[in-house]
Amino acid sequence: MLAISTSHLSKTYTSGFRGKRQVNALQDFSLEVESGQIFSLLGPNGAGKTTFIKILLSLTRQTGGSATILDHDVSDVQARVKTGYLPENHRYPGYLTGEQVLRSFGPLSEVTGPLLQSRTTTLLELVGLKDWRNVKVKKYSKGMMQRLGLAQAMINDPDLLFLDEPTDGVDPVGRAEIRDLLRNLKTRGKTIFLNSHLLSEVEMISDRVAILDKGQLLRVGTVDELTTSGERHHIGIDGVLPEAFRLEAAAKVIEFSQSQSSLTVDVGSIAELNALIDMLRRHHVPIVSIAKERSTLEESFLSLIKREVAS
Amino acid sequence: MKLLALIRLTLRELAAKATIIILAAISTIVLLGLAAAFSTNVTPDGMMLQLFGQQASPVMPEEQLITAIRSMQAGLAGGLFTGIILFGIFATAGVIPDALEKGTVDLYLSKPIARWELLLGKYLGALVAIFVNVLYFMVGAWLIFGLKCHLWDFQILLATLTITFMFACLYAIVAFLAVLTRNTAVSIILVYLYLFVVGPLLHNREATLYLISENTVYRSIVDGFYYVFPQLDAMRASGAKQLLAQEMDWKPFVQSLLSASVFFFGGAVMLKRRDF
Numbered sequence: 001m002l003a004i005s006t007s008h009l010s011k012t013y014t015s016g017f018r019g020k021r022q023v024n025a026l027q028d029f030s031l032e033v034e035s036g037q038i039f040s041l042l043g044p045n046g047a048g049k050t051t052f053i054k055i056l057l058s059l060t061r062q063t064g065g066s067a068t069i070l071d072h073d074v075s076d077v078q079a080r081v082k083t084g085y086l087p088e089n090h091r092y093p094g095y096l097t098g099e100q101v102l103r104s105f106g107p108l109s110e111v112t113g114p115l116l117q118s119r120t121t122t123l124l125e126l127v128g129l130k131d132w133r134n135v136k137v138k139k140y141s142k143g144m145m146q147r148l149g150l151a152q153a154m155i156n157d158p159d160l161l162f163l164d165e166p167t168d169g170v171d172p173v174g175r176a177e178i179r180d181l182l183r184n185l186k187t188r189g190k191t192i193f194l195n196s197h198l199l200s201e202v203e204m205i206s207d208r209v210a211i212l213d214k215g216q217l218l219r220v221g222t223v224d225e226l227t228t229s230g231e232r233h234h235i236g237i238d239g240v241l242p243e244a245f246r247l248e249a250a251a252k253v254i255e256f257s258q259s260q261s262s263l264t265v266d267v268g269s270i271a272e273l274n275a276l277i278d279m280l281r282r283h284h285v286p287i288v289s290i291a292k293e294r295s296t297l298e299e300s301f302l303s304l305i306k307r308e309v310a311s
Numbered sequence: 312m313k314l315l316a317l318i319r320l321t322l323r324e325l326a327a328k329a330t331i332i333i334l335a336a337i338s339t340i341v342l343l344g345l346a347a348a349f350s351t352n353v354t355p356d357g358m359m360l361q362l363f364g365q366q367a368s369p370v371m372p373e374e375q376l377i378t379a380i381r382s383m384q385a386g387l388a389g390g391l392f393t394g395i396i397l398f399g400i401f402a403t404a405g406v407i408p409d410a411l412e413k414g415t416v417d418l419y420l421s422k423p424i425a426r427w428e429l430l431l432g433k434y435l436g437a438l439v440a441i442f443v444n445v446l447y448f449m450v451g452a453w454l455i456f457g458l459k460c461h462l463w464d465f466q467i468l469l470a471t472l473t474i475t476f477m478f479a480c481l482y483a484i485v486a487f488l489a490v491l492t493r494n495t496a497v498s499i500i501l502v503y504l505y506l507f508v509v510g511p512l513l514h515n516r517e518a519t520l521y522l523i524s525e526n527t528v529y530r531s532i533v534d535g536f537y538y539v540f541p542q543l544d545a546m547r548a549s550g551a552k553q554l555l556a557q558e559m560d561w562k563p564f565v566q567s568l569l570s571a572s573v574f575f576f577g578g579a580v581m582l583k584r585r586d587f
């Protein structure tokens with residue numbers, strides 16, 4: 001089942017006198033997110049990430065295309081019964097305590113009575129606010145607000161959870177806790193849609209990632225797909241390369257570079273890689289390791305965005 | 312259910328603000344003053360009103376005194392209405408702009424609530440707060456007049472409904488302005504501008520706006536504007552009649568209900584179209 005499906009979505013904000021200023025926040029954006037996944041949307045500031053979530057939750061209307069969440073059109077109120085949302089700059093009434101926030105907002109998601117009571121207790125414990133539940137929200141620190149926001153987003157045990165910068169302002173221990181929480185939700189079959197700038201974190205938990213820039217989808221795929229760059233391999237060897245090997249490689253136009261005890265090669269296929277290994281063995285070169293080159297998500301992200309800027 | 316939750320949240324918000332508490336405090340002071348100062352006294356020739364134990368009216372037969380007391384009640388209700396308009400609007404005008412503020416509106420609208428439902432919940436929340444305040448004052452006044460003058464007039468309790476209704480009509484304009492401007496201060500200024508300048512000019516248009524031109528088109532436009540807005544003055548006059556136990560005129564109430572519905576509907580349509 002698809003948790004999110006959008007097709008040719010576009011959004012142009014018009015503002016200023018007689019709509020003079022226009023911003024294309026999203027352009028021809030088509031995306032599908034399978035349910036039961038942790039999906040992350042990455043992109044520079046102003047790329048349109050929040051706009052995308054806002055369209056899915058009907059906070060903003062798209063100017064073109066269509067979008068469904070949990071098999072409902074986004075304009076359908078029912079679509080939001082089983083969704084949760086942690087907005088990027090959420091504000092709760094300062095005069096309420098953490099517990100009162102959950103108890104006041106729960107009924108708006110159709111959660112009431114003893115269920116609301118028990119969820120409130122469990123969630124406050126889960127996000128580590130148990131000791132703060134009777135303290136007024138205005139006295140909360142930024143990280144505590146974020147934790148409360150997360151609890152609030154989960155009050156209706158949503159099947160689809162939208163989190164806009166969920167770990168913003170949260171300490172490292174808290175972040176690790178939130179990651180565990182999200183993985184746990186995933187094992188329960190929930191879908192999590194994440195906007196984040198913390199790429200190392202995204203890399204740790206996401207099943208799939210999409211990269212957005214200036215309203216356009218640049219790439220979408222698994223973390224593996226986005227971080228492996230072509231067919232570059234590092235082959236670790238023991239000892240020195242015999243001259244005969246160099247000559248044969250030169251004759252067969254195999255290019256490689258060598259640094260101490262490692263060869264780096266760009267191969268067109270697995271067969272080519274194996275041919276090279278065979279050749280090394282024929283020349284009695286001991287092979288210690290073979291590794292496919294892998295960049296971090298951050299490196300891939302930066303090079304992708306740079307390429308985009310250049311073009 | 313969701314509407315009730317919205318109303319409850321709004322009431323909580325208002326209770327957390329000092330303004331609505333001050334409104335209740337003023338009511339209490341006026342009631343206490345009334346209870347302390349006002350009494351009636353029976354003399355062999357008839358009855359009279361007393362203020363702080365001093366004779367405040369000529370001795371008169373009972374029916375006449377009742378009429379006098381009723382006019383007093385009408386004056387009191389009129390005063391309360393003015394107070395509610397001035398202070399009640401001030402106390403509640405922030406409810407809708409606050410709900411539409413960035414960071415808060417996201418929380419509300421990401422829930423399975425329609426936008427008109429949010430507007431209605433906030434509107435009714437403010438209305439309930441005002442209703443409770445007016446009811447408190449009116450029940451107090453009813454008890455004081457009942458205990459001190461043995462006049463248990465029901466009309467004064469009914470005036471709670473009339474005053475709340477009039478406030479509801481005015482608050483529909485506030486809701487419209489709140490969605491339009493998303494700014495509490497601007498909404499208050501505009502609604503006061505209507506109350507103190509535009510409203511009275513339209514109400515007394517024969518003596519004011521009509522003088523500008525004799526053109527019939529112009530005059531019908533002015534008339535049109537008059538009927539677009541709730542007829543507060545006409546309702547107020549009719550409400551006073553209610554307290555004097557006279558026949559009420561329902562026409563302004565019906566017209567104002569229609570007008571308020573249009574304002575509310577206009578606000579809801581604007582809200583539906585807005586991007587957050």
Ligand SMILES: Nc1ncnc2c1ncn2[C@@H]1O[C@H](COP(=O)(O)OP(=O)(O)OP(=O)(O)O)[C@@H](O)[C@H]1O
Pocket residue numbers: 013014015023024025043044045046047048049050051052088586587
């Ligand atoms: N309500 C609005 N009116 C006009 N323009 C807007 C509005 N909201 C967003 N924009 C514009 O749309 C573009 C995308 O904004 P958006 O908030 O979606 O970015 P983002 O990817 O979430 O950025 P960030 O990483 O900073 O949160 C930006 O250029 C922004 O200026």
Ligand SMILES: [Mg+2]
Pocket residue numbers: 049050051088164195
């Ligand atoms: Mg954003």
